[in-house]
Amino acid sequence: xxxxxxxxxxxxxxxxxxxxxxxxxxxxxxxxxxxxxAIEKRETLHVAKYAHSIKxxxxxxxxxxxxxxxxxxxxxxRDNRLDDAAEMVQKIKEEVDLIAETLAKYQVS
Amino acid sequence: MLKKILVVDNHxxxxxxLAQLLQKKGYQVLTAENGLSALDILRTETLDxxxxxxxxxxxxxxxxxxxxxxxxxxxxxxxxxxxxVAAEQKVDVTSFGANACIAKGPxxxxxxxxxSVLDQFDQAPSTSLSDRILGIENIHPRQxxxxxxxxxxxxxxxxxxxxxxxxxxxxxxxxxxxNPAAISLINIPEDxxxxxxxxxxxxxxxxxxxxxxxxxxxxxxxxxxKDFPLMIDGKQISLSLxxxxxxKGKTVIVILNDVSERKRMEAQLxxxxxxxxxxxxxxxxxxxxxxxxxxxxxYVSLMLLEIASSHPHxxxxxxxxxKVQSGSKLTSQLLGYARKGRYEVRPIHxxxxxxxxxxxxxxxxxxxxxxxxxxxxxxxxxxxQGQIEQVLMNLMVNAADAMPxxxxxxxxxxxxxxxxxxxxxxxxxxxxxxxxxxxxTGIGMDSKTLEHIFEPFFTTKELGKGTGLGLASVYGIVKGxxxxxxxxxxxGYGTTFKIYLPASDKKTPERTKTANTVIKGTGTILLxxxxxxxxxxxxxFLKFMDYEVLTARSGNExxxxxxxxxxxxxxxxxxxxxxxxxxxxxxxxLKKINPNVKVLLSSGYSINNEAAKLLEKGCxxxxxxxxxxxxxxxxxxxxxxx
Numbered sequence: 192x193x194x195x196x197x198x199x200x201x202x203x204x205x206x207x208x209x210x211x212x213x214x215x216x217x218x219x220x221x222x223x224x225x226x227x228x229a230i231e232k233r234e235t236l237h238v239a240k241y242a243h244s245i246k247x248x249x250x251x252x253x254x255x256x257x258x259x260x261x262x263x264x265x266x267x268x269r270d271n272r273l274d275d276a277a278e279m280v281q282k283i284k285e286e287v288d289l290i291a292e293t294l295a296k297y298q299v300s
Numbered sequence: 301m302l303k304k305i306l307v308v309d310n311h312x313x314x315x316x317x318l319a320q321l322l323q324k325k326g327y328q329v330l331t332a333e334n335g336l337s338a339l340d341i342l343r344t345e346t347l348d349x350x351x352x353x354x355x356x357x358x359x360x361x362x363x364x365x366x367x368x369x370x371x372x373x374x375x376x377x378x379x380x381x382x383x384x385v386a387a388e389q390k391v392d393v394t395s396f397g398a399n400a401c402i403a404k405g406p407x408x409x410x411x412x413x414x415x416s417v418l419d420q421f422d423q424a425p426s427t428s429l430s431d432r433i434l435g436i437e438n439i440h441p442r443q444x445x446x447x448x449x450x451x452x453x454x455x456x457x458x459x460x461x462x463x464x465x466x467x468x469x470x471x472x473x474x475x476x477x478x479n480p481a482a483i484s485l486i487n488i489p490e491d492x493x494x495x496x497x498x499x500x501x502x503x504x505x506x507x508x509x510x511x512x513x514x515x516x517x518x519x520x521x522x523x524x525x526k527d528f529p530l531m532i533d534g535k536q537i538s539l540s541l542x543x544x545x546x547x548k549g550k551t552v553i554v555i556l557n558d559v560s561e562r563k564r565m566e567a568q569l570x571x572x573x574x575x576x577x578x579x580x581x582x583x584x585x586x587x588x589x590x591x592x593x594x595x596x597x598x599y600v601s602l603m604l605l606e607i608a609s610s611h612p613h614x615x616x617x618x619x620x621x622x623k624v625q626s627g628s629k630l631t632s633q634l635l636g637y638a639r640k641g642r643y644e645v646r647p648i649h650x651x652x653x654x655x656x657x658x659x660x661x662x663x664x665x666x667x668x669x670x671x672x673x674x675x676x677x678x679x680x681x682x683x684x685q686g687q688i689e690q691v692l693m694n695l696m697v698n699a700a701d702a703m704p705x706x707x708x709x710x711x712x713x714x715x716x717x718x719x720x721x722x723x724x725x726x727x728x729x730x731x732x733x734x735x736x737x738x739x740x741t742g743i744g745m746d747s748k749t750l751e752h753i754f755e756p757f758f759t760t761k762e763l764g765k766g767t768g769l770g771l772a773s774v775y776g777i778v779k780g781x782x783x784x785x786x787x788x789x790x791x792g793y794g795t796t797f798k799i800y801l802p803a804s805d806k807k808t809p810e811r812t813k814t815a816n817t818v819i820k821g822t823g824t825i826l827l828x829x830x831x832x833x834x835x836x837x838x839x840x841f842l843k844f845m846d847y848e849v850l851t852a853r854s855g856n857e858x859x860x861x862x863x864x865x866x867x868x869x870x871x872x873x874x875x876x877x878x879x880x881x882x883x884x885x886x887x888x889x890l891k892k893i894n895p896n897v898k899v900l901l902s903s904g905y906s907i908n909n910e911a912a913k914l915l916e917k918g919c920x921x922x923x924x925x926x927x928x929x930x931x932x933x934x935x936x937x938x939x940x941x942x
Contacts, residue, residue, distance in 0.1 A: 200408070201406060202411070243355075250405055250406060252406075
């Protein structure tokens with residue numbers, strides 16, 4: 192993942208994008224925990240809301256993998272379906288972990 | 301150049317992105333993560349533009365826009381909504397006061413639209429962008445969103461249609477939602493209600509308890525206050541508080557129910573039960589007490605007949621007679637208050653009664669000038685004459701007491717209909733009424749006194765001067781006659797009582813006169829009473845009037861005597877309440893022996909209007925104990941001459 196390239200795509204300064212992405216990762220991890228709990232309790236309304244929240248921030252920063260997974264999860268949950276929810280959470284988590292790893296490397300360098 | 305902008309969004313990434321973007325362009329940016337925080341900022345700040353998300357917890361973007369537009373200083377503020385949903389649905393954001401809508405999308409796309417909007421408004425403040433949604437090209441309508449919006453709207457309709465008021469508050473009590481029923485119950489405009497604290501709607505003394513309840517909803521699943529309704533906008537409201545958890549934490553749902561009507565009916569029931577108890581008590585007292593008074597009255601009457609007015613004991617005996625009347629009046633007042641004591645209900649001409657009663661009253665209170673304005677062709681009323689006299693006397697005494705240094709007392713009558721009886725306290729039954737107005741030019745009453753004047757034992761008179769039963773009995777008697785009463789008063793300007801009694805279609809009755817002297821006569825009278833002393837007095841009275849007298853101490857004895865001598869008995873004076881066989885049953889037997897039997901009912905108190913029922917069945921008349929010899933002679937004379 193090239194943070195500089197992504198910042199340029201969004202016409203943002205690199206440092207600014209990193210700051211935003213860091214905030215996104217933290218918010219997203221918090222939302223993911225709530226998401227998992229809501230899935231376990233089969234609270235579809237809450238699943239849809241958390242997915243919607245993740246989706247909104249992902250689209251702002253151009254994280255399309257996360258956007259697609261969150262969008263599918265939101266739509267399924269609105270339709271009372273949670274069959275693929277765990278898989279989507281996993282997908283988002285992996286992507287967020289990747290972003291977090293990239294951020295860590297960026298900050299070290 | 302625009303200066304200060306407020307951004308409202310519940311997502312921290314979005315808030316920060318926009319804040320940085322706008323700050324870089326030279327704007328001063330304030331942020332709020334929900335509608336409530338935005339309202340706090342709006343109260344103190346002056347802003348040039350507001351950007352808000354549409355879907356947020358607490359107060360949503362649509363409601364927030366409406367509230368912003370109602371604040372005079374933000375009438376012309378630039379108001380822009382961010383929403384993918386609104387963009388997809390092509391929602392007309394101008395309908396809730398926004399100038400434009402920008403679809404949520406990649407930040408670089410959004411930035412362009414935001415800056416373009418600000419630039420356009422900066423150049424031409426009156427520009428409207430409502431004809432298009434910015435960023436729509438990135439949005440693809442989805443069926444699922446449409447369905448969700450449809451479900452959301454359905455729930456909104458349900459909430460709007462509920463008769464219960466529903467409020468949603470934060471755990472601290474700040475109101476974030478109010479359905480129309482709640483707004484109507486609380487009677488505060490929605491824009492002022494949202495954001496305010498629940499406790500501020502309630503009387504100060506309730507603040508602590510509501511705050512405690514809001515705190516307790518953290519641990520208790522459901523708290524209901526139904527038995528102790530709170531006063532909100534003059535209405536009695538019961539509150540039910542339920543905590544609800546969602547992803548953002550807890551909110552509290554408050555359900556409001558207007559229980560004013562139920563409480564009013566409970567109070568009425570309590571009042572009815574209270575009156576029933578007083579009625580039973582008064583009835584019991586009335587019977588025994590009036591029999592005692594009858595004996596005292598009787599012997600005094602006889603003694604007065606035998607001595608000259610110059611006798612040293614004459615004045616003392618007269619005094620005893622007066623006190624007997626006062627004692628009798630006391631039980632009448634109690635019975636009147638309890639809506640009992642209507643013995644002889646018949647058509648009455650109110651004007652004649654007013655003339656007689658007020659003339660008699662005027663003679664005792666010379667300092668009062670009585671002015672009558674009595675309507676011609678006044679409808680008749682159906683009433684117990686004694687009780688209506690009691691009403692008149694009580695109101696006149698009350699008026700005179702309010703004018704200790706003299707004044708004018710106005711008595712007025714008029715025909716009326718239910719449509720003319722406009723009062724917020726009652727809804728009259730449709731029909732014709734007779735109105736009696738009693739107005740004085742006295743000291744008047746303050747509103748606090750007015751609230752209590754019809755309560756029994758409430759009096760403003762000094763100790764020993766008033767029983768506190770006068771107006772209570774007026775009220776009871778008027779209600780007992782299916783009538784209505786209004787009172788208006790102002791300190792220093794006097795008081796007006798207005799009484800409305802249902803009009804009667806019956807024909808003009810014969811007037812009952814009270815004799816000034818003992819009317820003597822001839823014939824045989826059977827006197828029936830279980831009390832020896834009453835029997836003794838009655839016998840002496842009748843003998844004084846020159847009648848032949850037979851006596852019976854029980855119902856059975858009366859029937860036996862009447863069976864034997866009915867051809868020579870002209871009249872039976874029958875006590876109504878006797879052990880084993882009461883007056884009603886005796887009357888039925890007498891009627892079997894002689895269908896034309898003449899019966900004068902006599903009693904200290906009649907239960908359940910039994911006297912009125914017997915009069916309807918054919919009894920000739922009723923005489924209320926204690927009576928004096930003149931009253932008895934008049935009644936006997938009236939029956940026998942028929």
